[in-house]
Amino acid sequence: MAVTTEREYGLFINGALVEPQSGDVRELKEPATGTALARVAMAAAQDVDRAVEAARAGLAGAWGKTPPTERSRLLHALADAMQANRKELAELEARNVGKAISSVKAELAQGIENFRFYASAIGSISGRSNPLGGSLLFYSLKEPVGVVGQIVPWNYPLMMATWKLAPALAAGCSVVLKPDPATPLTALRLAELATEVGVPEGVVNVIPGDGPTTGAHLVRHPDVDKIAFTGSTQTGGEIMRLCSDPVKRVTLELGGKSPNIVFADANIADAIPSSVWSIYYSAGQSCEARSRILVEKPLYDDFVSQFADKARALKVGDPLDAETQMGSLISTGHRDKLHRFVETGRSEGAEVVTGGEPGAGGGAFYPPTVLANVDNRMVVAQEEIFGPVVTIIPFDDEKDAIRIANDSKYGLMATVWTGDPARGHRLAARIKAGEIGINMPYTAFPGIPFGGYKQSGFGRELGLDTLELYLETKSVLVSTSPKPFNPFGL
């Protein structure tokens, strides 16, 4: 299928694209150019109800009886279908998000591997039998949690959909996925592919819609058993509140303000290009963006100068150009918001070494921006800017580096650059974050648990443990004694 012409997308409910009962159909534009891309149906409350009903029926039907080996085969088939349609998916994602196609291709490759990883991981789902002694026999059963509501953000729409769908389907759950209303196209296409390869109707439903209405209705829905959310910390707090009535399971993958710590003994030839990648990948619109670079004082001036040179050299432009390293932002509104952060940084005393002004023209572009002489207590060092803006902060010694790294409400990721291996491990132990890279920029990988400490959320994705978050454990106790079990002696 070509994606060069505007296409109409319905809601994906019960195995097919359908008209929204809401009657709400919106035109999406490419953020990099402002040209029309697609017309997409948006779900309202009654559409959420339809999707949840379909998911419940799917679970009660064929899917609930599908053995693990068949679920595994279907996940591999979906990975194959993504591979076969990779060009279409990559272009669709790049146009919809404005992201450089080279980045999208890497995310797509990871998305495919996620399905393969969980296709294999299905084999690890098993209960246990404990020796209790006497005549008591205990065993546990693993069962899918049920109908899962999954809510994902706009920054990695396809990859996040795979992070969420793969473990849920492996566990045998059915899903209602709500993408961001601005970036629903690849998740809708993925749902079509799932049905094409044989995932039964109702198991995967995708309903784009607004967060506070459609999303909140999904979260509150009494027939949804679990919510898996990725998005901002502020919304995560609201989701958690909504999950209290009626009570349901919730996992939250939230924001970050991750440190990238460079000691004076580090290999600078490695540290600088990796540090540039760690902030400007996806134009900084990344939860794990290392947006605070902490540099040991003797190296500080030299590091800032070399880093800024590399940042200036990045190729920013057409998302579909294979040479582009940084595409546009998601919208001009987001560009203006992050520019206000840069202005705040200026007023706080930060020095804008490069960038700091929105790009000319109609697209949502912002240049790679470096703020130096930043104090960690400044707003620009504490708040998630979510764009191509890095803050560079000097530190005195190891103790000071750990103090500054942990002086954040977030705790998603950290990177340490040092020539002293023991020091790398000391920092890994002391930094409060879910992922630590030592002398490498760290990247999410199927099989390696991903998630946050503190206000970056809880629950882990991508790992074997993630399956547990989609499974119930049922304990069964049996007496094998020939005598009746009669504790009251009645």
Ligand code: NAD
């Ligand atoms: P957001 O919280 O505004 O929106 C995320 C999703 O939640 C969207 O689908 C939105 O429609 C929905 N939503 C909003 N309000 C809602 C409500 N009241 N009830 C139900 N759903 C609601 O976040 P965003 O701006 O789209 O995404 C960026 C954020 O996501 C950043 O903070 C980033 O760090 C975070 N993120 C985290 C990870 C991770 O794995 N930790 C990954 C990617 C993005």
